[in-house]
Amino acid sequence: MYLTPFQERMLKGEFGWVYAKALEIIVKVGEALGSDRLVEITHAHVSGVSYSNIGEPGLEFLRDFYRERPRFRVYTTINPGCVDYGMLSQVIDNKYFSKQALIDEALVGMGGKPVFTCIPYYHRPPMPGEHLAWGESSAVIFANSYFGARTNREGGPLALASALTGFTYLHGLHSLENRVARVLVELSPLIDNKPLSLAGLWIGENIRDIPVVKIREKPLHEIKALLAAMAASGSHALAVLDGITPRETYKTEIEETITLEPSDVEKYVGELPGLGGTVLGYIGCPHTHPEELVALKRLLEKYREPRRGKLLVTMPPELASTYSPLMKFLLSRKVDIALGTCPVVSVLKKKYDYMLTNSGKAYFYMRKIHGLKAGIAGLKEIVESIYA
Numbered sequence: 001m002y003l004t005p006f007q008e009r010m011l012k013g014e015f016g017w018v019y020a021k022a023l024e025i026i027v028k029v030g031e032a033l034g035s036d037r038l039v040e041i042t043h044a045h046v047s048g049v050s051y052s053n054i055g056e057p058g059l060e061f062l063r064d065f066y067r068e069r070p071r072f073r074v075y076t077t078i079n080p081g082c083v084d085y086g087m088l089s090q091v092i093d094n095k096y097f098s099k100q101a102l103i104d105e106a107l108v109g110m111g112g113k114p115v116f117t118c119i120p121y122y123h124r125p126p127m128p129g130e131h132l133a134w135g136e137s138s139a140v141i142f143a144n145s146y147f148g149a150r151t152n153r154e155g156g157p158l159a160l161a162s163a164l165t166g167f168t169y170l171h172g173l174h175s176l177e178n179r180v181a182r183v184l185v186e187l188s189p190l191i192d193n194k195p196l197s198l199a200g201l202w203i204g205e206n207i208r209d210i211p212v213v214k215i216r217e218k219p220l221h222e223i224k225a226l227l228a229a230m231a232a233s234g235s236h237a238l239a240v241l242d243g244i245t246p247r248e249t250y251k252t253e254i255e256e257t258i259t260l261e262p263s264d265v266e267k268y269v270g271e272l273p274g275l276g277g278t279v280l281g282y283i284g285c286p287h288t289h290p291e292e293l294v295a296l297k298r299l300l301e302k303y304r305e306p307r308r309g310k311l312l313v314t315m316p317p318e319l320a321s322t323y324s325p326l327m328k329f330l331l332s333r334k335v336d337i338a339l340g341t342c343p344v345v346s347v348l349k350k351k352y353d354y355m356l357t358n359s360g361k362a363y364f365y366m367r368k369i370h371g372l373k374a375g376i377a378g379l380k381e382i383v384e385s386i387y388a
């Protein structure tokens with residue numbers, strides 16, 4: 001791999017072993033993938049930071065780096081941890097609070113912005129063509145597809161290495177020639193009226209190539225859910241959204257057209273348990289955006305409190321402080337709010353029989369991680385199932 005004189009000096013350890021190690025990781029992975037040079041990035045998003053996911057080995061890895069007191073060379077945001085930083089949730093278990101605090105101290109001490117969210121674009125939306133090194137599959141696919149930015153699906157250690165060095169290897173979605181969509185996915189009108197998570201799960205499971213997905217005008221939270229579901233059930237990192245993905249950030253060479261019908265996605269809908277069963281309604285995977293919370297508020301206005309189970313909502317901590325009147329309203333309706341975390345990266349206080357969610361990603365992971373039965377529904381249906 002070609003390295004600039006500055007990169008050579010970094011690799012030789014002139015700025016300390018942490019930077020040398022970080023660059024070595026990037027160079028080795030890049031070389032294995034056939035990359036011949038590095039590119040400068042503007043924003044790293046570090047995932048692999050939840051104690052309940054990475055445990056002691058991950059904590060030690062981060063603390064070893066932090067001991068040398070390095071600083072990130074580029075703007076860096078941090079994925080959710082395994083605790084509710086608002087300390088109000090009765091669903092999320094904060095038992096690893098002190099362990100998570102050690103991880104957070106290291107990341108923030110190196111210069112990471114403590115956003116603790118999987119929607120880092122809420123804090124800094126990238127520009128079309130911008131090179132990033134992001135972990136967190138739902139954020140990666142959103143950056144590429146919605147903003148036209150350029151990032152591969154990085155693992156936590158690699159995103160950390162890019163945060164430290166400011167570089168990533170030139171490969172994959174960083175080059176226009178690899179951003180070619182070959183399958184056109186159309187949604188039949190009946191599918192188009194259902195939560196887009198359903199289509200996302202199916203596309204992830206059944207399509208390998210980069211797709212063009214034709215959707216009608218949709219709220220942002222539906223687009224976020226579609227992309228996150230594709231990235232969870234498949235390995236997608238880019239989908240061209242007709243009319244949304246910035247032109248010049250992709251090419252199309254369509255070889256096949258598929259139309260999705262309701263029967264294709266029936267299996268993700270599920271069925272609520274009988275009246276005795278405990279139900280967890282869940283909204284916020286990826287984290288909720290203000291627009292989704294406003295939609296939720298409208299739906300909750302006519303109810304006082306849940307009649308069956310709990311409604312959990314997860315979001316970035318900063319959003320909760322910016323929209324505090326909205327939080328007050330949600331709390332008045334006994335919504336369980338968890339900040340800076342989500343059930344995919346944390347421990348739950350108790351077991352529920354069933355989870356009803358608008359998130360295909362949560363559906364995909366929660367059944368595996370927490371052994372929950374789950375089904376997908378729209379916001380209105382979720383609210384009605386819990387409150388009506």
Ligand SMILES: C[C@@](O)(CCOP(=O)(O)O)CC(=O)O
Binds near residue numbers: 048050053054
């Ligand atoms: C499932 C996932 O969202 C978990 C993120 O956890 P962590 O920050 O990688 O520990 C990872 C991903 O989708 O990239």
